[in-house]
Amino acid sequence: MKxxxxxxxxxxxxxxxxxGPIRTDRDGDMDMDAPGGRGGKRGGRGGPGRxxxxxxxxxxxxxxxxxxxxxxPQARDKTLEAIQKAISNTRDSQVSIRQGKNAAxxxxxxxxxxxxxxxxxxxxxxxxxxxxxxxxxxxxxAHSKSGPRARITKSRVExxxxxxxxxPDLSDRMLRLHDSLFAGVHLVVExxxxxxxAVLDRELGTATGTSPSTADTKSKMTLILSKRYYxxxxxxxxxxxxxxxxxxxxxxxxxxxxxxxxxxxxxxxxEMGFTNAAQRREAVESVSLAHNSLTxxxxxxxxxxxxxxxxxxxxxxxxxxxxxxxxxxRWKFRNLEFLDxxxxxxxxxxxxxxxxxxxxxKLQTLNNVxxxxxxxxxxxxxxxxxxxxxxxxxxxxxxxxxxxxxxxRYDNSRDELVKSVYDSQSEFTLNVNTSAPKAQQTxxxxxxxxIKKSRNLLKINHLPARMxxxxxxxxxxxxxxxxxPQTRHPDMSAHPEEYLVECHPVPGLPDPTGQSPxxxxxxxxxxxxxxxxSVGGKVETRSFDRTFIIGPGGGMGGIRVINDILCLRAYGxxxxxxxxxxxxxYATAPVAxxxxxxxxxxxxxxxxxxxxxAQPGIPQGYGAPAPGKTDAQVQQELLVAQMSAKSGMTxxxxxxxxxxxxxxxxxxxxxxxxxxxxxxxxxxxxxxxx
Amino acid sequence: MATATDDVLTKVSxxxxxxxxxxxxxxxxxxxxxxxxxxxxxPTSILFNGNTVADGAAVQDIFQSQMPEAxxxxxxxxxxxxxxxxxxxxxxxxxxxxxxxxxxMSILVxxxxxxxxxxxxxxxxxGFSETFVLVPNPSSDRKRRRDWLIQxxxxxxxx
Numbered sequence: 001m002k003x004x005x006x007x008x009x010x011x012x013x014x015x016x017x018x019x020g021p022i023r024t025d026r027d028g029d030m031d032m033d034a035p036g037g038r039g040g041k042r043g044g045r046g047g048p049g050r051x052x053x054x055x056x057x058x059x060x061x062x063x064x065x066x067x068x069x070x071x072x073p074q075a076r077d078k079t080l081e082a083i084q085k086a087i088s089n090t091r092d093s094q095v096s097i098r099q100g101k102n103a104a105x106x107x108x109x110x111x112x113x114x115x116x117x118x119x120x121x122x123x124x125x126x127x128x129x130x131x132x133x134x135x136x137x138x139x140x141x142a143h144s145k146s147g148p149r150a151r152i153t154k155s156r157v158e159x160x161x162x163x164x165x166x167x168p169d170l171s172d173r174m175l176r177l178h179d180s181l182f183a184g185v186h187l188v189v190e191x192x193x194x195x196x197x198a199v200l201d202r203e204l205g206t207a208t209g210t211s212p213s214t215a216d217t218k219s220k221m222t223l224i225l226s227k228r229y230y231x232x233x234x235x236x237x238x239x240x241x242x243x244x245x246x247x248x249x250x251x252x253x254x255x256x257x258x259x260x261x262x263x264x265x266x267x268x269x270x271e272m273g274f275t276n277a278a279q280r281r282e283a284v285e286s287v288s289l290a291h292n293s294l295t296x297x298x299x300x301x302x303x304x305x306x307x308x309x310x311x312x313x314x315x316x317x318x319x320x321x322x323x324x325x326x327x328x329x330r331w332k333f334r335n336l337e338f339l340d341x342x343x344x345x346x347x348x349x350x351x352x353x354x355x356x357x358x359x360x361x362k363l364q365t366l367n368n369v370x371x372x373x374x375x376x377x378x379x380x381x382x383x384x385x386x387x388x389x390x391x392x393x394x395x396x397x398x399x400x401x402x403x404x405x406x407x408x409r410y411d412n413s414r415d416e417l418v419k420s421v422y423d424s425q426s427e428f429t430l431n432v433n434t435s436a437p438k439a440q441q442t443x444x445x446x447x448x449x450x451i452k453k454s455r456n457l458l459k460i461n462h463l464p465a466r467m468x469x470x471x472x473x474x475x476x477x478x479x480x481x482x483x484x485p486q487t488r489h490p491d492m493s494a495h496p497e498e499y500l501v502e503c504h505p506v507p508g509l510p511d512p513t514g515q516s517p518x519x520x521x522x523x524x525x526x527x528x529x530x531x532x533x534s535v536g537g538k539v540e541t542r543s544f545d546r547t548f549i550i551g552p553g554g555g556m557g558g559i560r561v562i563n564d565i566l567c568l569r570a571y572g573x574x575x576x577x578x579x580x581x582x583x584x585x586y587a588t589a590p591v592a593x594x595x596x597x598x599x600x601x602x603x604x605x606x607x608x609x610x611x612x613x614a615q616p617g618i619p620q621g622y623g624a625p626a627p628g629k630t631d632a633q634v635q636q637e638l639l640v641a642q643m644s645a646k647s648g649m650t651x652x653x654x655x656x657x658x659x660x661x662x663x664x665x666x667x668x669x670x671x672x673x674x675x676x677x678x679x680x681x682x683x684x685x686x687x688x689x690x
Numbered sequence: 691m692a693t694a695t696d697d698v699l700t701k702v703s704x705x706x707x708x709x710x711x712x713x714x715x716x717x718x719x720x721x722x723x724x725x726x727x728x729x730x731x732x733p734t735s736i737l738f739n740g741n742t743v744a745d746g747a748a749v750q751d752i753f754q755s756q757m758p759e760a761x762x763x764x765x766x767x768x769x770x771x772x773x774x775x776x777x778x779x780x781x782x783x784x785x786x787x788x789x790x791x792x793x794x795m796s797i798l799v800x801x802x803x804x805x806x807x808x809x810x811x812x813x814x815x816x817g818f819s820e821t822f823v824l825v826p827n828p829s830s831d832r833k834r835r836r837d838w839l840i841q842x843x844x845x846x847x848x849x
Contacts, residue, residue, distance in 0.1 A: 143783045361813060383806055383847060384757045388740030433766035433802040437849045456766040457704055467700050470770070499847040504735040506823065508796055510773045517784060526821050528848050539741050545819035545848060547800055549772055563770045567802045572849030578753060624741045
């Protein structure tokens with residue numbers, strides 16, 4: 001504790017110099033997130049709140065000079081701005097990964113509570129966390145009878161430590177809980193230091209009597225990692241760690257407490273070497289933990305957090321007995337293709353192969369034996385209904401023009417958009433799917449700005465709420481849209497692959513003139529895509545599904561929006577709608593419009609194939625899956641339809657051209673052009689006179 | 691008919707959507723022989739991942755003969771009324787306005803959720819988005835019939 005404190009405020013700040021200010025300034029950073037108004041209040045709160053916690057002051061003084069000079073507001077704002085810039089730069093370049101997760105809500109103080117894992121309640125289902133929190137709150141309140149009840153605002157488990165967030169004025173009470181007896185163990189309560197290497201550093205300090213700085217530990221670990229990393233093969237070789245002379249020299253294995261903290265610290269140090277998650281992910285494909293006498297993976301479990309996407313994992317020559325020994329990785333490493341568990345007792349278990357294949361659906365090689373082929377894995381992934389290019393049936397490009405303009409206008413001028421195509425009868429609702437599957441295993445921002453407007457009928461059951469969450473008429477829609485966050489959708493022309501747009505006619509719409517008893521026809525447009533939005537200063541990418549029904553009306557282009565229904569969900573990528581068979585050049589072949597039917601569809605490449613059924617001379621169901629039809633047949637039919645659309649030839653001749661050219665559309669097209677130029681194609685080859 | 695208030699309209703439409711979600715997805719899993727009965731005899735458009743399917747019978751056929759077991763979970767859905775006075779064509783021609791009730795509406799339904807195909811529980815579920823248009827059942831047979839039928843449907847895997 002004492003060493004911590006002195007290090008934080010004193011001169012010994014070598015490697016943590018950068019970190020020190022970041023941490024203490026984090027509160028400052030949060031202040032600055034709040035524009036204008038709150039800044040004023042803050043000064044007032046900072047006054048009484050901070051000084052009273054005289055003993056708590058760990059770090060309170062550091063990094064707050066900006067506020068102390070409560071001089072002319074304008075000058076202060078400038079200082080604040082400059083500091084914020086400096087902080088955000090450091091953050092981005094240094095510890096963006098950690099900061100992302102650790103950022104404390106507004107100005108709460110963080111403390112680590114240790115020791116409870118050895119307590120009697122640690123066998124509880126939640127590891128005793130609930131009991132521990134209740135205990136801490138009780139004890140914090142035991143000290144004072146008056147005032148508001150002391151609460152732990154937020155908490156999370158980090159290794160052996162429970163990290164708790166409390167209001168700054170509760171810091172004293174929190175620290176007083178140090179050494180209190182909880183379920184048979186003495187708790188350690190100390191100010192939270194986000195770097196595991198600092199934790200390890202403390203342990204090493206107590207073990208050796210000296211106090212090497214965190215920077216020293218970190219640089220040693222960095223060196224060890226660099227010796228063990230092979231960038232050419234993207235291998236991180238962490239085998240035979242206990243025999244590593246550098247680690248032995250550091251005293252890592254002298255006592256169990258440093259040993260258990262060493263690996264998580266090593267992982268943190270690795271992460272800190274990268275400025276962005278994508279780079280980090282790509283740097284390593286293979287990890288070896290061979291020859292480490294592991295009896296289970298508890299000590300090294302953080303490997304799965306730092307390297308969730310590795311393909312090859314060597315755990316050979318350990319002492320893993322059965323599946324329970326690696327149960328912590330049951331749902332990790334979803335991309336694992338190679339796993340070596342030779343020279344472990346587990347490998348001799350009767351259900352070994354079966355269990356590992358079940359756990360890791362992409363596993364191909366187990367203990368150096370091929371257990372699955374790449375084809376088998378591809379077949380697993382295949383959807384029962386093949387994914388085809390979008391269906392886009394839009395005579396006169398009405399839907400195309402509408403949708404091309406829509407998202408740019410939604411991003412930039414919602415009021416103009418509403419005025420131009422929404423009328424007094426238009427309806428808009430939105431619903432949030434808060435549990436949708438995600439493209440990445442990352443946490444996504446919350447849904448606060450939307451959730452009170454969400455009309456998810458699974459959750460909104462009462463009629464008044466169902467009514468109040470539906471917005472009818474341009475005025476109400478605009479009022480709602482103005483309350484929703486600013487968005488940025490990708491440019492549809494530049495990034496067509498990020499959208500999927502489908503469209504078809506729909507009959508029986510209300511006739512605004514009231515003249516047609518059978519209603520009027522319109523178009524139904526279904527869009528799937530993504531957008532960006534700024535959440536607390538961070539850019540968040542979300543996915544959406546949005547369906548419009550547009551009909552004839554008095555708006556721009558002679559249309560009006562009748563229905564606009566929006567579903568928001570966590571970012572799910574766009575791979576799901578890229579056609580399954582990449583060999584088929586949907587995206588590349590420019591499709592010549594066929595008279596009367598195929599429009600040039602919206603998002604250029606992805607949507608460029610008109611619906612097979614919309615083409616002349618093509619029977620219903622052609623190119624669609626049907627009972628008894630193989631996937632290969634369906635794909636061939638689609639190619640034939642495409643060839644026919646492009647060349648104007650009949651299906652029969654299109655098929656001949658393709659089968660004669662190994663089902664390669666480009667080759668078939670070239671062949672067709674040659675034959676056509678030389679006049680060798682009969683008139684009967686064409687649907688209509690060419 | 692013209693006197694239907696907003697609360698009645700909301701009640702009727704949201705209940706119709708709820709009924710669809712609560713009966714259609716379970717049928718895709720457990721009661722595939724009933725799939726055709728959810729559709730209008732001549733639907734406007736049925737699309738699965740961009741594949742055009744002719745009608746309810748064809749959908750049922752695909753699910754019965756090609757699809758492995760499918761586990762759908764709808765996580766969010768919503769609906770809107772498209773036409774409060776939907777023109778229904780019955781066996782005797784267009785239904786006269788005098789016979790129309792509050793239930794003569796067409797409804798847009800949008801569902802979002804996930805689906806897992808096959809028995810392998812280790813497969814990650816896929817995200818889907820599905821849009822339906824429901825219209826009143828034109829059949830005059832009052833027995834064992836659904837109130838609403840699918841006029842159009844568009845299913846897409848989106849994650």
